[in-house]
Amino acid sequence: MTWIFLASLLLLSSLAETSYGGILLSSLPNTLDVAASPHQPDQFNTPNGTWYMSSNIKAGEDILGVRWSLNNRTFPVGTDAVYKTVTVKLCYAPTSQVGRPERKTEDDLDKDQTCQIEFYTGHYNRSSRWPYYESTLDGHVPAALYFLRAYANDSAGVVVAYGESTGPDRDYNIFEVDATEPTEASSGSRKTLDNICFGSFSALLLVGFFVAY
Ligand SMILES: *[C@@H]1O[C@H](CO)[C@@H](O)[C@H](O)[C@H]1NC(C)=O
Ligand SMILES: *[C@@H]1O[C@H](CO)[C@@H](O)[C@H](O)[C@H]1NC(C)=O
Ligand SMILES: *[C@@H]1O[C@H](CO)[C@@H](O)[C@H](O)[C@H]1NC(C)=O
Ligand SMILES: *[C@@H]1O[C@H](CO)[C@@H](O)[C@H](O)[C@H]1NC(C)=O
Secondary structure, three states, rough: OHHHHHHHHHHHHHHHHHHHHOOOHHHHHHHHHEEEEEEEOOOOOOOOOOOOOOEEOOOOOOOEEEEEEEEEOOOOOOOOOOEEEEEEEEOOHHHHOOHHHHHOOEEEOOOOOEEEEEEEEEEEEOOOOOOEEEEEOOOOOOOEEEEEEEEEEEEOOEEEEEEEEOOOOOOOEEEEEEOOOOOOHHHHHHHHHHHHHHHHHHHHHHHHHHOOO
């Protein structure tokens, strides 16, 4: 009896595994051309061609620009008819994944850890060629090597296509984000915060001690 029960539990959990997997990246068409422009604040990209691509930018200070478009060399006009939104994320390049299981690449997008930092989400405009978005990076973006991935989702929010700012081996157009040096002021306030936390923690311990006895 127990044996049957255990066996059916096992069967159920394996079924659950297969039926609740996410969408596989390899099953999605790579229809979007994506270009990244990491650059300094005094460099301005222009519609007529000036396009900056620094290899290093500083989180919290420098600017990341991105533009995307349907790859109309391979895919017919109208391929993007159901695209409703575009979401661009920063993705760890292979070099920055080595020895880091928490950044591991998985084909199943529910498990994939490659692209964790959302950079942009907006309406997908079919009639706009190469829309452009730029922003400084949040100061907390980890120092690492990155590329960009754009997801095109349908009206139900389900991803139906994607594109990346690099090639299949993710080995070119990679850029580096350097951490911002902690300033005197911010490391000072951090220390105070740590002290307060530690203080409350010891107070709690004391209270616990008295309650216990
Ligand atoms: C490119 O366009 C910008 C404004 O969009 C203009 O200021 C600049 O002169 C143009 N450069 C060239 C080389 O045409
Ligand atoms: C394909 O895209 C290029 C620019 O990226 C544009 O000049 C051209 O008109 C497009 N072709 C079609 C058929 O839309
Ligand atoms: C889409 O892009 C076209 C061409 O750039 C522009 O005229 C139009 O206003 C845009 N539509 C929306 C909803 O942003
Ligand atoms: C689009 O799909 C991707 C992948 O599942 C997801 O990370 C993103 O949040 C979605 N964006 C929107 C606007 O639904």
